[in-house]
């Protein structure tokens with residue numbers, strides 16, 4: 001297989017996905033592609049369909065229409081654990097770590113999806129199980145280094161700072177060796193310093209492992225800072241998809257974030273100008289504030 005083919009293999013394609021709940025449209029014909037080795041953000045106001053998109057990708061929800069493929073393999077219709085095995089790793093917004101277990105043990109828990117030696121082989125301490133355990137620990141240590149937690153390997157997760165807990169959740173998802181890592185609000189609740197550290201980790205994941213990162217995030221400073229591409233949803237529809245700079249100036253994006261308040265007025269037409277960009281940034285900042293108030 002050539003390098004180019006390998007890269008093509010890891011493309012995550014969401015195609016014409018529609019999803020509704022008892023008459024409420026959550027997603028309405030959403031399509032986008034996550035290119036290998038990129039950071040890709042999905043943004044939009046509350047209720048836009050971001051979490052629903054993640055849930056369709058992971059197999060938590062079956063879409064009414066459309067499909068999700070990874071490297072040409074159809075994920076839609078498969079159970080979540082099979083989708084995880086095929087290369088979709090997800091770190092959750094709500095931290096679900098084992099507090100008494102150490103950082104190393106928590107990362108190893110993330111690997112169980114990959115472990116081949118069964119319970120019996122492990123119990124009998126067969127060579128295959130011992131080798132797998134050794135390899136697992138080495139890999140977990142590598143991942144801990146990547147997320148800046150090498151010195152915390154033996155610390156119980158329950159004693160970590162908030163930021164380290166969130167980065168450990170990310171590390172645990174990475175331990176599954178995914179092609180695409182899904183991050184649900186990775187910097188929610190973090191201060192500026194913690195946010196900057198996490199931004200560095202996200203970039204390192206992309207640059208050092210080649211894993212694509214797909215993230216939902218309300219913190220627009222982070223989104224614009226780390227993303228190679230941004231997909232914007234509003235009321236379940238895709239309203240923009242492009243480089244951060246293009247998306248920030250897109251009239252539909254300004255309209256979505258300002259709740260239609262600007263309608264046909266200045267910012268709608270000025271969207272491509274400096275003034276328009278400023279209005280968008282402000283609107284997005286208001287959205288952040290709204291999140292904090294929730």
Ligand SMILES: Nc1ncnc2c1ncn2[C@@H]1O[C@H](COP(=O)(O)OP(=O)(O)OP(=O)(O)O)[C@@H](O)[C@H]1O
Pocket residue numbers: 021024025026044045046047048049050051052053
């Ligand atoms: N399990 C569900 N049952 C009923 N309606 C749902 C369910 N999940 C999502 N929805 C609806 O689907 C729409 C999209 O919701 P979704 O949670 O995907 O949005 P979101 O962009 O993630 O929002 P937020 O930023 O507030 O998390 C909303 O109208 C929401 O109320």
